[in-house]
Amino acid sequence: MWPGEWVARRLGVRPEGEGLRDLLGLALRRNPKRAHLLVSTVLGKHVPQRPSVVRDSGVRLGRRVRELLGEDGAARSTVVGFAETATALGHCVADGMGGVPFLHSTRRRGTGVEPVGRFEEEHSHATSHLLLPEDPALLGTDGPLVLVDDELSTGRTVRNTLAALHAVHPRERYVVVALVDLRGAAEVEELEKFAAGLGARLDVLALASGTVRLPDDVLERGRELVAACGPEAGAAPERAGAPAPARRVATGWPAGLPDGGRHGFHPRHARRLDAVLPGMAAQLLDALDRPADTNTDGAGGPHRVLVLGTEELMYAPLRLACELERQTAAPAGPSAPAAPSLEVRFSTTTRSPVLALDDPGYAIRSALTFPAHDLAPAPDGTPPAPEQRYAYNIAGQGFDTIVVVTDSAADTPQLHAPGGLLDRLGHCAPQVLLTVLPTRVPRQRRGADRLPQPLRGPAFSSYAPDDVAWLLQDLSDVDLEAPTEEREEAIQAGGAHYAESLPVEYQPDEEYQRLFRAALDGSAERLALAVGTVTETVLAERGPRPVLASLARAGTPVGILMRRWARRMHGLDLPHYAVSIVRGRGLDPTALRYLAAHHDPADVVFVDGWTGKGAITRELADALAAHPEHRGFVPDPAVLADPGSCVRTRGTREDFLIPSACLNSTVSGLVSRTVLRADLVGPDDFHGAKFYRELAGSDVSRDFLDAVCARFDAVREQAVRDAEALTALPEAERAPTWxxxxxxxxxxxxxxxxxxxxxxxxxxxxxxxxxxxxxxxxxxxxxxxxxxxxxxxxxxxxxxxxxxxxxxxxxxxxxxxxxxxxxxxxxxxxxxxx
Structure with a gap:
């Protein structure tokens, strides 16, 4: 039976148009502004659906947009989805267009970002929408803007949105995308006139089109029907006994990857998500407690899993559900099993109050009601007023496991309280899992700048947290390694920059490890003397409290050693950062902005391990001179060894073995060389690097530091004398000879x-x-x-x-x-x- 027949017979509401009944059912709202609810069967909001079906609906629409705009027009576009229903749909449209920037409106306040636009959805239960891009330039491009909603009924919300966006940044072309277009002739004409008044072209695309015929007294009849059914209609059937306790599952969501499009989601984010999804889904699969080939009812068949997103957080849960479905699909071939090992469905919670009725001709068969768990206090700290949230068509559906995916801002006591979402779900399935994604925290502004936060060990690197703050972003989950010969060929042919990929980490054999240990034993005292000399020189000339900014990664162990010398010998706790510098590309400008925002640039001392021909020394000077805003920094690095005679401030000019040069990440905190690639590093991002956690068994980073620090006391007096002699030299003798x-x-x-x-x-x-x-x-x-x-x-x-x-x-x-x-x-x- 069509899941709209009950409403159609009693209310006289009927959608008319080819394909509409395949995409829609009908229910009654508990909303005085609109009597009926068009319930999409492919949206993944009110009706649990196969995740591949949900995703494919949006991707197909995105491909049609790309055909309409052409490759160039699509590539210059930005997609905006409407909260809460079209957050995943809009994201999938962006994917279908080939990967373009995406933003969705939000009703969540208190994020710390000033809105660049706001508009009203007048018929909705929750009317106000905010546009909160982390980077306002996201909506400041001149390419087409693509607006995505689940349905286009009157066109009023689209007009409100276009008016708000066009006032901020006019453009020549808009595209409106929806699953279904239900406007009548008058509404079509009205939207066309509105677009003409803006001086813009407007196109509309939908999977299906038609109209919904409404009786004149639809609101009154709808209220009467809801009242007749009573407040307890559709109450969720509960399982006997105590609710299943929710169990947390960590999926390894990468640091810095946005949990959705509330503040913007870029193609580089999409590529990172694609790379980590298989591993995340595998962790969820490992957490499932499922008897082989038996579901919760004791019958043979696949284990039934519902992945449940929470309100606006739809896209990340959808992608996880799709990957679960893919990994557990029945393999092809004549000898393959006849059924998949898992039957996966996807849906999300919602703000919309809807009447539930257990009738096969009605789209909402059951309802769970629970307190909202994502409300922020008012700016003055006043607790938020209580609100209700809903989850439909879950109870009584025979799910064996429900996986709740929410973000850390919504992981509140209300989520876990009696009567909260997890408690209610515990009465619907014998197993409830909870995975929490880190909420995207927008970068705080300092003037016009947006600054990310440093990384520290042990979350990033094997160094102690106070050894170094890495002004880098974590790309550990991105596949960046390439064979050495392949990288060399691409670099020398001019087709790639060396910083766009990483070499496969060289793992020395036992003989080489013994050589490293012997070299460290033999040179530790000479290293300690060079560390002491360069640190004493810096303190004498750049004191009293210089800020160390080591050039990652060769400079990082040296910066840590200098910091430890200053603390042991002088009781100074010097700030120490690691920053990226790339030959031919310069210093990381976002890292420089961070340093300038937190310290006097004149106090910053750049630190490196050694000089060769001086290319990085010249790169440093050129990078600082090229940008007037960076002229407060001093382009005179301090290095441990300067055999090329390229700097003024050094520990020695001898060309000897610094054992940290023998190894790669395993002597550098398990951190890779830095990466700069346009699809991974945006204009406000730090350069990237990887943390090779899997190499912990071979890590000698702290051994190297400890061996050198153990010689500090033995060389202290000589280091002070050498530093005094160096600072007393005439400038002509200190100056580099190149x-x-x-x-x-x-x-x-x-x-x-x-x-x-x-x-x-x-x-x-x-x-x-x-x-x-x-x-x-x-x-x-x-x-x-x-x-x-x-x-x-x-x-x-x-x-x-x-x-x-x-x-x-x-x-x-x-x-x-x-x-x-x-x-x-x-x-x-x-x-x-x-």
């Missing part, structure tokens, strides 16, 4: 390389060539001793020749293979082989 840069140019010419970026001087950079790049050959200064043992071992493992030479200011130089650009020839003119 001897290393000139040597690199000579080597580049002598070996016919042409690109000085392929020449990596010094022990540290040579080590990184052998670990990360495709090495061609190693040049070693004749007579170099134990400092090069690890270089020779790595070169032997990778089949790279080591050439002894006398004319070298460094202990060694690594040459990256230039074969990808020129079919490289060496100094002897012979072609290099792949």
């Amino acid at each position: 001897e290393g840069w000139r040597a690199v140019e000579r080597i580049s010419d002598a070996y016919g390389i042409g690109d000085i970026n392929l020449v990596k001087p010094g022990v540290g950079e040579t080590t990184r060539v052998l670990l990360r790049r495709v090495p061609w050959r190693i040049l070693a200064r004749r007579g170099s001793g134990a400092d090069l043992d690890h270089v020779r071992l790595l070169a032997q493992q990778r089949g790279v020749p080591v050439e002894e030479t006398d004319d070298l200011p460094y202990t060694c130089v690594g040459l990256v293979h230039p074969r990808y650009t020129r079919g490289a020839t060496g100094a002897d003119g012979k072609a290099a082989h792949r």
Whole structure:
């Protein structure tokens, strides 16, 4: 039976149009402004539905929008969905358009973001909508704006929305998208005239169109019907006994990934979500307590699971439900089982009060009523007035497990209280799981800037929380690694920047680990002396309380050691941050804004591990000089070792083995090299990096720090003397000579390389060539001793020749293979082989 027949017979409301009955049922509202409710069967709001059906409805509409606008028009578009019903629908439309920025309106207040627009949905139970993009520029583009709602009835809400948006930022084209378009001829004409008055083109797309015929006295008749049914109509049937207690399940939602489109959701966010969904769904599957091939009624068949979103939070739960459905679908093939292991359905809670009746010709068969659990106090701290929320068609449906997905702002005592949502659901299914996504907290403004917050260990990195604050975003769940040869070819061919991907983390064998330990034992005191010298120099010249900003990641262990020296020797607790700098792209501008917002830029000291030819030193100076707002920062980095003579402030100019150069993340807090890619890093984001938690068993980051710190007391007096001697030097003797840069140019010419970026001087950079790049050959200064043992071992493992030479200011130089650009020839003119 059509789930609208009961209302149609008694109220005289009938939708007329091809396909409408396949998409809609009917129910009665408990709302004096409108008698009937059009209940979508594919929206995932009031009627539990297969998640793939819900998602496909929006994606199909998005593809039609892309066809209408063309590829260029679609790519320049922004999609806005209406709360609460069209939050997931609008998001799916954006996905179907190929991935475009998305925002949905919201009724949740107290988010700390000033609205850029507000409008009224006059017939709704909750009328006011706010537009709260974290970045107001999201609605400031000149491309088409796509508005998405579940149904288009009179067009009044669309007009209110267009008026509000057009007043803020006029544009030439709008598209309105809905599951069903039910306007009559008069409403169609009225919306067309309205758009013409704006001077804009307006297109409307829907899966089905038609009209709903209403009797003149529909409101009065509707009120009478609701009153006749009584307040207890559709009361949810409950399971006998105590309610099933809800059990929390952590799904590993990535830090920094928005939980939805309330403040904006960009294509880079969509790609991160796609990457982590399989693992999140797998964790949910592991948490299900399901007897094999038996549902809760004791009958054979799939385990029935309902994934229940909460009000505006629809898209993330929908995507989780889709992935559960995909992972447990029946495999294809003649020998495959006949049925899936899980039967997954999706729906969400709602604000809308609807009459429930257990009748096959009525769309809302049962109702759960519970207190709202996401209300924020008023700005003055006054508790919010109580409100009711609803969940429909759940009780009595034979679900074995209900998975509630909410956000942390809605994970309140009201959610868990007797009579709250979890308690009510515990009477509907024997198993209730709760997964909580971190609520997107909009970045706070400082002037015109929006600033993210730093990351700290142990959530990000294996360093202690007070060792370093990482001005980075966590991309741990994004697949960024590529084989070394593949990366090298793309970089040298000009098709990719080295910061757009990561090398596969090199894991040294036992012999190399022993070499690292031996090198650390042999150089710890020399390292401690260099740390003490550079720290004492900084305190003397940039004190009394400098702010350390180490250049991630080679500079980070050095910055931690400098901070520990200042604390042990002087009782100073110096702020320490790690910031990203990328050759050819400069310093992370968002990190600079953060530093400037929290500290005097003149107090900030940039810290690095060592210098090679000085490329990063020049990059730092160029980046600060290029932007007037950054001129308060001092472009004079402090480094542990300066064999290239590129800086004024250093611990030493010896080119010796700094053991932290031997390893990658396992000596750097398990953090990757930094990443800068346009689809992952927005204009207000920190640069990205990964935290390799899975390598914890090989981590020696704290061992390295502890070994050097253990030598501090032994070298204290010498470090003070060396720092005093350095600061007493005439400026001509302190100033960089750039001897290393000139040597690199000579080597580049002598070996016919042409690109000085392929020449990596010094022990540290040579080590990184052998670990990360495709090495061609190693040049070693004749007579170099134990400092090069690890270089020779790595070169032997990778089949790279080591050439002894006398004319070298460094202990060694690594040459990256230039074969990808020129079919490289060496100094002897012979072609290099792949």
